[in-house]
Amino acid sequence: METLTLEKNKLPQLIKKIQSRYTVLAPTKCDNITLFKPINDYKEINLDFLNSKVSPKSILFCQTETLFKFKQGISAEVKSVDFPNSKNVIFGIRPCDAKSFSIVDFVFKDDFVDPYYMNKRENTVLIGLSCIKPGVNCFCTSMNGGPAFAEDVDILLTDIGDKYYVEIKTSKGNEVVKTSKDLFSKASSSDKNKKQEISEKVEKAITRNMNTKGIVEKLDKIFEDPIWKNISLKCLGCGICTYQCPTCHCFDIQDETTLSDGARVRVWDTCMNPEYTVHASGHNPRPARMNRTRNRVYHKFNYYPKNYNIIACVGCGRCINDCPVNIDIIDIIDQAREVKA
Amino acid sequence: MVSHFGFGECFFAISSAPTKKEYIEVSVMKLGKVTSALHECEIGDTLGVRGPYGNNFDVKGWEGKNLVFIGGGIGQAPLRSLINYVVDNRKNYGKIDVIYGARSTNDICFKPEFEELEKRKDVNVHLSIDKEEKGWKKFVGFVPDNLLKIKPSPKNTIAITCGPPIMIKFVIQNLLKIGFSEDQIFTTLEMRMKCGIGKCGRCNIGNLYVCKDGPVFSYDQLKNLKGEM
Numbered sequence: 001m002e003t004l005t006l007e008k009n010k011l012p013q014l015i016k017k018i019q020s021r022y023t024v025l026a027p028t029k030c031d032n033i034t035l036f037k038p039i040n041d042y043k044e045i046n047l048d049f050l051n052s053k054v055s056p057k058s059i060l061f062c063q064t065e066t067l068f069k070f071k072q073g074i075s076a077e078v079k080s081v082d083f084p085n086s087k088n089v090i091f092g093i094r095p096c097d098a099k100s101f102s103i104v105d106f107v108f109k110d111d112f113v114d115p116y117y118m119n120k121r122e123n124t125v126l127i128g129l130s131c132i133k134p135g136v137n138c139f140c141t142s143m144n145g146g147p148a149f150a151e152d153v154d155i156l157l158t159d160i161g162d163k164y165y166v167e168i169k170t171s172k173g174n175e176v177v178k179t180s181k182d183l184f185s186k187a188s189s190s191d192k193n194k195k196q197e198i199s200e201k202v203e204k205a206i207t208r209n210m211n212t213k214g215i216v217e218k219l220d221k222i223f224e225d226p227i228w229k230n231i232s233l234k235c236l237g238c239g240i241c242t243y244q245c246p247t248c249h250c251f252d253i254q255d256e257t258t259l260s261d262g263a264r265v266r267v268w269d270t271c272m273n274p275e276y277t278v279h280a281s282g283h284n285p286r287p288a289r290m291n292r293t294r295n296r297v298y299h300k301f302n303y304y305p306k307n308y309n310i311i312a313c314v315g316c317g318r319c320i321n322d323c324p325v326n327i328d329i330i331d332i333i334d335q336a337r338e339v340k341a
Numbered sequence: 342m343v344s345h346f347g348f349g350e351c352f353f354a355i356s357s358a359p360t361k362k363e364y365i366e367v368s369v370m371k372l373g374k375v376t377s378a379l380h381e382c383e384i385g386d387t388l389g390v391r392g393p394y395g396n397n398f399d400v401k402g403w404e405g406k407n408l409v410f411i412g413g414g415i416g417q418a419p420l421r422s423l424i425n426y427v428v429d430n431r432k433n434y435g436k437i438d439v440i441y442g443a444r445s446t447n448d449i450c451f452k453p454e455f456e457e458l459e460k461r462k463d464v465n466v467h468l469s470i471d472k473e474e475k476g477w478k479k480f481v482g483f484v485p486d487n488l489l490k491i492k493p494s495p496k497n498t499i500a501i502t503c504g505p506p507i508m509i510k511f512v513i514q515n516l517l518k519i520g521f522s523e524d525q526i527f528t529t530l531e532m533r534m535k536c537g538i539g540k541c542g543r544c545n546i547g548n549l550y551v552c553k554d555g556p557v558f559s560y561d562q563l564k565n566l567k568g569e570m
Binding site: 070071072074075076077078107108110111112114219220223249250251252253254255257262264266269271276277278279280281283285286291295298299302303304306307 | 344346347348349350370372373376385386387388389505506531532533535536538539540541542543545546547548553567568569570
């Protein structure tokens with residue numbers, strides 16, 4: 001829509017302006033890890049980060065969320081929860097994590113609209129920050145994204161030295177900065193070139209690559225192959241890959257109660273847990289670790305593309321970084337591609 | 342979906358027929374936390390209900406055809422809805438066979454209704470139990486074997502089966518053996534579910550969700566699905 005530049009020393013002013021109308025969530029340093037949190041003051045923001053430890057999906061799809069409240073007993077009464085009217089800005093979201101929202105939208109919009117996610121989604125503006133240094137396990141360029149990919153954010157900032165190159169991509173983004181246009185300058189063609197140069201340089205610094213050509217069809221043919229057993233042998237079933245994954249959206253629903261009151265809550269769940277699928281009868285369609293490991297891979301690289309025409313992976317590398325036994329999704333896809341079928 | 346607030350929510354098939362306009366029935370086996378709490382309910386208690394979700398049996402499309410129902414254990418609950426509908430609209434359908442098996446006579450679901458059904462001349466009921474019991478003169482053995490013995494003709498016939506996954510597997514094998522084609526065989530599946538609307542992720546078979554894309558599937562559809570049941 002519009003390209004501008006913003007001098008770095010004007011960023012605190014911009015944030016302050018935005019804060020008058022929006023709640024700003026930004027990367028903050030907490031016990032040596034970076035997490036997105038609501039901030040009061042610009043000083044809390046830490047922009048010297050690779051990516052947040054927990055993906056910002058937790059802002060829109062909360063780890064624990066009350067669906068409704070109720071009174072227990074003979075005349076049970078249900079009370080719906082209020083949806084907050086507040087508008088949020090996620091400042092500093094990485095392009096890969098922004099892409100994950102575009103992917104997860106399909107599930108929460110499909111057939112039955114999920115008001116809990118969609119309400120927050122619609123009231124949240126994404127101000128992305130291009131990566132200037134990739135992580136060791138980043139592979140966004142393999143997943144139709146890139147370190148300065150602007151298609152899934154409302155505004156993208158790219159650090160081009162002493163200023164940010166600012167791409168305003170949507171009217172939602174424009175709405176955020178419309179009252180602070182005086183802070184920006186028009187972008188010149190040399191600014192544009194600089195952005196291009198930097199993004200190409202960062203792209204080149206990405207060393208890992210996932211080849212997904214023909215993976216949907218390939219997986220169709222190797223469901224029964226022994227590689228799934230081999231891949232799952234070292235898996236502990238801890239589920240960290242799914243909790244950390246920005247596109248994993250599975251949840252459990254539980255009732256939490258006190259003596260007379262209660263709430264129905266949904267919480268993140270993981271297909272790595274055997275309890276996830278076990279029937280009341282004891283029958284479990286995915287009884288072994290192998291079935292569950294395979295389900296994670298198939299859900300992302302076969303089922304999701306079949307249902308929504310997109311692979312449910314953004315190449316953020318969190319599942320690789322955080323796996324306690326070094327299971328590597330790129331390696332799994334490579335192995336799958338090598339199976340003769 | 343039925344909610345007992347404070348205990349949770351469970352999925353059930355509606356087991357009454359749509360011909361009963363004034364109420365719906367669900368059949369609940371006492372097994373886990375929610376179902377045990379439901380069994381403690383008294384008349385006048387408040388429960389939550391949402392749904393129905395998913396697809397349904399094509400009762401209109403099956404008019405004029407013979408129907409074979411093959412149920413096992415509590416898998417009879419969703420078939421009961423269908424059987425009662427078909428019996429209430431008896432003239433629209435051809436020959437009707439109801440094959441049903443349970444572990445023992447004590448495990449037979451809807452026993453009084455089977456006794457009523459057996460009295461009818463226009464419905465053939467074939468009951469079985471897994472192990473011999475004193476006084477049981479009908480078939481002893483598993484449902485798929487009883488099916489082979491009865492050998493219903495596949496001509497202009499639809500077979501609908503529901504029961505434990507292992508039974509469904511062998512029933513389908515035997516139906517194919519008898520000469521049924523893949524698009525003549527239907528089943529209604531059960532999975533652990535939480536949301537019922539294709540979001541929570543757990544009831545998938547391959548890329549389809551039982552809650553949203555099922556629970557009724559033809560074998561034609563099922564055999565192409567990569568996934569666990």
